Amino acid sequence: MKLVVAYIRHEAFEPIRGELLNLGFPSLSITEVKGSGRQKGVTERYRGADITNYLRPKVKLETVVDDGDVQTIVDTILKHARTGAVGDGKVFLIPVEESYRIRTGESGSDTLQAHTPDELAS
Structure with missing residues (x-):
């Protein structure tokens, strides 16, 4: 399992979220952040003074997926977030040792099952 963490421009979020949802990956955590790079x-x-702001607003997107799904997630993020300009963002992959579903007590990759299109429609 991997934790995919992406720092992206705000305008890239909706296209990424939409495609991940269609691919069966609806589980995302989103945080509005500021940073410099x-x-x-x-x-x-x-008011007559020049003010320079070095902290730029970004969206931090996080999701935990099976190792086999990582490239799909990363490719989707890169496809929609890349403009070719400085400030497009970054994607980080972090190993996840274990996961648990609190409601059922399930653990491991059972907690990360991607959804089929039929499950998403209901």
Whole structure:
């Protein structure tokens, strides 16, 4: 199992979420974050003073998937998040040792089963 963590532009989120849902991966955690990287700061004029903001808003997307599904998730993120400009974001893969479904007590990959299109329609 892997934890896929992606920092992306806000406008990339809906296309990624939609395609992952259609592929059977509806389980995502989303956090609005700010950070700095290679992007330059944005300078704005406020009440006669120049203010430079180096922290850029991003969306942090997290999901845990089976090892065999990692490339599908990463390819989907890259497909929709890549504009070719500085600030497109990053994707990180982190090993997950174990997972548990609290409701049933299931553990391991049983807790991560991707959904079929039929399950998503109901």
